[in-house]
Amino acid sequence: MEKNPSETAKTAKTSTRAGNYFISNYPPFSFWSEGQADEVEVALNSEPNPDAKLGLYHHIPFCRKRCHFCYFRVYTDKNAKQIQEYLDGTIAELKSMAERPLIRGRKPHFVYFGGGTPSYLSATQLGDLTDQMKAILPWDEAEEVAFECEPGTLNPSKLTAVKDIGVTRLSLGVENFDDHILEINGRAHRGPEVFRAYERAQAENFDQINIDLIAGMLEETEENWQKNIEHTIELSPDSVTVYQMEIPYNTGIYKDMQASGQLVAPVADWETKRRWVKEAFAALESAGYTIASGYTAVKNPEKSKFIYRDELWSGQISLAWEWHPSRMQLVCTTRT
Numbered sequence: 001m002e003k004n005p006s007e008t009a010k011t012a013k014t015s016t017r018a019g020n021y022f023i024s025n026y027p028p029f030s031f032w033s034e035g036q037a038d039e040v041e042v043a044l045n046s047e048p049n050p051d052a053k054l055g056l057y058h059h060i061p062f063c064r065k066r067c068h069f070c071y072f073r074v075y076t077d078k079n080a081k082q083i084q085e086y087l088d089g090t091i092a093e094l095k096s097m098a099e100r101p102l103i104r105g106r107k108p109h110f111v112y113f114g115g116g117t118p119s120y121l122s123a124t125q126l127g128d129l130t131d132q133m134k135a136i137l138p139w140d141e142a143e144e145v146a147f148e149c150e151p152g153t154l155n156p157s158k159l160t161a162v163k164d165i166g167v168t169r170l171s172l173g174v175e176n177f178d179d180h181i182l183e184i185n186g187r188a189h190r191g192p193e194v195f196r197a198y199e200r201a202q203a204e205n206f207d208q209i210n211i212d213l214i215a216g217m218l219e220e221t222e223e224n225w226q227k228n229i230e231h232t233i234e235l236s237p238d239s240v241t242v243y244q245m246e247i248p249y250n251t252g253i254y255k256d257m258q259a260s261g262q263l264v265a266p267v268a269d270w271e272t273k274r275r276w277v278k279e280a281f282a283a284l285e286s287a288g289y290t291i292a293s294g295y296t297a298v299k300n301p302e303k304s305k306f307i308y309r310d311e312l313w314s315g316q317i318s319l320a321w322e323w324h325p326s327r328m329q330l331v332c333t334t335r336t
């Protein structure tokens with residue numbers, strides 16, 4: 001049966017098309033211009049505002065495999081020597097930044113390892129990297145050290161190393177528990193690795209274990225989404241983040257859409273994804289969680305904080321490193 005015009009308009013409005021809904025920094029990168037580099041220089045050469053806390057964001061741009069929905073700058077083909085060069089580059093950059101008036105003599109209030117996959121690094125690489133970082137800007141006053149992980153990379157010795165460097169929040173990129181959905185979305189891990197990693201992480205006694213889920217992955221179904229919620233509640237992590245699947249322009253899914261001339265992504269529409277998030281939050285609330293943001297539920301709001309996220313949005317300073325692919329250099333930015 002043909003749809004009437006109002007139904008067609010509604011479908012067009014709620015269908016998932018290429019673009020972003022999630023803003024991870026402000027202003028978004030697409031609004032940055034070269035001229036703003038001068039403003040960054042002025043900021044780095046200024047004395048700090050005593051009320052603004054300092055944070056570090058270290059980007060580890062390596063992954064075992066590129067997920068089809070990934071829009072981050074990641075590399076899956078770098079060898080140990082190239083990874084070491086990158087890590088050495090970040091240390092050289094941090095040293096240079098730590099001499100600037102804005103940063104000199106300060107201690108970070110939070111440290112965040114994102115990616116990519118920080119847990120892709122070996123235990124030795126992690127130890128060496130963080131020893132050097134701490135020697136430059138000591139972490140002894142950091143209230144939060146957050147670390148993103150891909151479950152399949154977490155063997156027992158890696159987890160011990162992650163705990164030993166001082167990580168307070170371990171964030172497990174579960175996204176989905178179903179092997180077929182994980183596979184069809186290009187994830188490197190499978191369901192059993194999630195349960196193994198979770199058990200090992202619990203044994204290490206991290207202050208906070210977080211589970212990430214994505215509502216609306218390729219081939220997600222009503223039934224499977226409910227199972228994801230059930231598995232999450234069974235594991236009982238300290239916090240849960242639920243993102244809605246988006247299809248930015250640099251994803252594998254968008255490239256496939258372009259090749260076949262499709263405007264609408266082959267994933268659930270926004271109405272369904274919003275409902276799935278709502279259902280997840282309702283179930284988590286019934287299990288005793290508190291909704292702490294548009295995409296986060298926490299078991300104990302007094303204990304489980306997201307300092308990096310909250311301070312980034314409230315005017316604190318974050319030093320963030322990124323890999324510059326064409327010149328194999330690092331650029332350091334301040335986010336204020």
Ligand code: SF4
Nearest residue numbers: 063066067070115116
């Ligand atoms: S693990 Fe994360 S960063 Fe790595 S490819 Fe997948 S989505 Fe991208």
